[in-house]
Amino acid sequence: MLSIDNLHVRIDGKAILKGIDLDVGSGEVHAIMGPNGSGKSTLANVLAGRENFDVTQGEVKYLGEDLLALPSDERACKGVFLAFQYPVEIPGVSNVYLLKAAVNARRKYHGEKAIAAGEFLKLVKEKVKMVDMKEEFLQRAVNEGFSGGEKKRNEIFQMAVLEPTLAILDETDSGLDIDAMKIVADGVNALRREDRSMIVVTHYQRLLDYIVPDRVHVLADGRIVKFGDKNLALELEKEGYGWIRDRLEREPGAATR
Amino acid sequence: MSERFEQLLAERSRLDLPGAGVDWVETIRNENARRFEELGLPTPRDEDWKYTNIEPIARKSFTPADTGESLTGRDLRAIAIPGLDVHRAILIDGHYSPTLSNAGELGDGVRICSLAEAIDEQPDLVQPWLGRLAAEPEHGFRALNSAFLQDGIFIWVPDGCRIDTPIELCCVQHGEPEETVSQPRHLVVAGEGSRLTLIERYVSLHDKRYLTNAITEVFARRNARVDHYKLQQESTKGYHIGSWLIEQHAGSHVMTHNAALGGATARTDIRVRLDGAHAHCDLNGVYVLNGRQHVDTHTKVDHCVADTSSDEFYKGVLNDRSRAVFHGRVVVHPDAQRSDARQRNKNLLLSPDAEVDSKPQLEIHADDVACTHGASVGQLDDDALFYLRTRGVDEETARGLLTFAFANDVIEKFELPRLRHYVEHELTSKMFSIDDLEEII
Known part of the structure; x- marks a missing residue:
């Protein structure tokens, strides 16, 4: 499905990702964990096509x-979806407009005709229930005035409507209380x-109690320093990220593969 | 700089003007001809014209447009607002067309006719009002319009009468031959407790160079409600100077909606006198420009008495090398306590070469007032663009969607859905070559 090979990325001249290798097979869920500033969000954004990120090496x-x-919109049309860590507020564009634009962009890209109004409405009404939100939510401007939890639920709702092939969830758990996190996790699991x-990019192990990953990768200082199965997440929960920092200080550039 | 226009003034004698020989009409004409000779055309040295240079207009030898050209059914369909049921008044090159106008059935005492006809047949309805708000012309263009006092529309709504169907006043520029000038003159009197909706449009059939110099005087008497829309859709080479002069009596409510889409150089003055307690005015507008268009919106609201309110909201979208001027002046007179005046102007620049001058100006001579104003100039939000693109929306559509969203909170205030839809369509098709947006909105 996805194969990242020796990916190096700079932002404003500063090296952020320093050689990432990652293979994600079809149907797999991979968790990317790591301390703040390790490059997790950069990885998520570069996959979605954020501009001004300078890929200096790798593919x-x-x-x-x-x-x-590919430009970001083509990636989306081919099934890549990024659930944003900080979903953007777009005053004047309702959720339902955005989704219709997104659904039809995809259809157009694949040479299909625009979705019928009735079919579209049925689809969004069905999916909005999945994230436990009211139908009025559809008419509200995208993320405008939404609470943190509503914004994250909106991302999962969009994902449910757009049915991506590769979904990248960038700290979807941050800022969520336990109930909201359960709703989000149930949505993802469904x-x-x-x-x-x-x-699934996350700082904490908490989310992975609900979304159980096939593989866990630990990112630090722009490299994957450790990987394992779901138990690695539990280990990190107990030990924190301190040991990684210690080790990086001892042997700069070290990576356990 | 005004020599060519002085020559134009001399041509009055060869025209068949409304109320020719009627003393009070000729007095208005002669007085304004004299005023024009004093004022001349405005120059950038005039504070109110600082950012709008009308020299390209002054350099041309405009001649008064003749009567004669008519419109085909096809022309009419091309300019119609789809699905909107209206009382229709049509002016071609400034001349009222009795054959194409169709006022339809009107209530008792309601008049929708040409100004010339009203001066002849019911001067007692016209005389007390005509020219009252234009008596002291602010600039040469207004004096020039009054010096000709050509034809236009007259709307009279008696006390207590509601006209539910909107009145569409369509000023069509045929633009044949090139460099003609038309100077429509409209008068609207809304009686006490009456209600009316007027859609005033300036449209062009061909891409010709011409000048429109219009004045509309509007009186909203006690407790009247007037919704006044202006769609400025002149040709890309056309020049437009238009003044809305509005007087409001106690308890009246006037909504002005002003959409400026066309014109090479266009200037709209809106003057509102709030002259009775609890008079309220909304000034709502949008200008959407591309190419080298220059559009100047110059508004002034006078809070003349206590307990009056005004709310102004203008948005502008500028592409290419276009330029917009927004000048919003609010004057609170010494006795106008408890005036409430709000003003906002927001601009979106889609190109680094576009430019906007936004100038709010509050003059407050009373102490118990609530006045706010704000102006902003910005660009499309890169984060919002990226967000839309990660949802599959291509860049052009994403820019269109965000631009539309920006302008739409002004257009949303248009209370006629068909008209709103029409303006949305005109706006998006002007700015973006995309069909997708049409499907979305």
Whole structure:
């Protein structure tokens, strides 16, 4: 599904990712954990096509294609979805407009005709229930005046409507209380499928109690320093990230592979 | 600089003007001809014209447009607002067209007719009002309009009468031959407790160079409600100077909606006198410019007496090398206590070469008032663009969607859904070559 090979990224001249290798198979859920500033969000954003990120080395193959060569909207049309850590407020554009634009962009890209109004409405009404939100929510401007929890639920709602092939969840758990996190996690779990892969970026192990990953990678200082199965997350929960920092100080550039 | 326009003034004698030979009409004309000779055309040295240079207009030899050209059914369909049921008044090159106008059925005492006809047939309705708000012309263009006092529309709504169907006043520029000038003159009197909606449009059939120099005087008497829309859709080479002069009596409510889409150089003055307690005015507008368009909106609200309120909200979208001027002046007179005046102007620049001058100006001579104003100039939000693109929306559509969203909170205030939809369509098709947006909105 996704294969990242020796990815180096600079932002404003500063090296943020320093050689990432990551393979995500079809239907797998991979968790990326790590301390603040380790490059987790940069990785999520570079996969979604954020501009002004300078890829200096390496490549990313998505379904056999060079992902980095595509503009962000084409990536989305090919099934890549980023749930934002900080969803953007867009006054004047309602949720339902945005989703209709998104659904139709995808259809147009694949040479299909625009979705019928009735079919679209049925689809969004069904999916909005999944994240436990009221239908009025559809008419509200995208994320405008939403609480932190509502914004995150909105991301999962969009994901449910757009049915991506590769979903990247960037700290979807941050700022959520336990109830909201359960709703989000239930939404994500309901969307797990054999032909859909997910990358779950998180600082805390908490979310992974609910979204159980197939693989866990620990990112520090722009490199993956450790990987393992779901138990690695528990280990990190107990030990914190301190040991990574210690080790990086002892042997700069070290990575356990 | 005004020589060519002085020559134009001399042409009055060869025209067939409304109320020719009627003393009070000729007095207005002669007085304003004299005023024009004193004032001349405005120059950038005039504070109120600082950012709008009308020299390209002054350099041309405009001649009065003749009557004659008519419109085909196809022309009419091309300019119609789809699905909107209206009382229709049509002026072609400034001349009222009795054959194309169709006022339809009107209530007792309601008049929707040409100003010339009203001066002839019911001078007692016209004389007390005509020219009252234009008596002291602020600039040469207004004096020039009054010096000709050409035809236009007259709307009279008796006390207590509601006209539910909107009145569409369509000033069509045929633009044949090039460099003609038309100077429509409209008068609207809304009686006590009456209600009316007027859609005033300036449209062009061909991409010709011409000048429109219009004045509309509006009187909203006690407790009247007037919704006044202006759609400025002149040709891309056309020049437009227009003045809305509004007087409001106690308890009246006037909503002005002003959409400026066309014109090479266009200036709209809106003057509102709040002359009775609890008079309220909304000034709502949007200008959407591209190419080298220059659009100047110059508003002034006079809070003349206590307990009056005004709320002004203008938004501008500027692309390419276009330029906009927004000048919003609020004057609270010494006795106008408890005046409430709000003003906002927001601009979106889509190009680094576009420019806007936004100038709020409050003059407050009373102490117990609530006045606020704010102006901003910004660009499309990169984070919002990225967000939309990660949802699959291509860049052009994303820019269109965000631009539309920016302008839309002004257009949303248009109370006629068909008209709102029409303006949305005109706006998006002007700025973006995309069909997708049409499907979305």
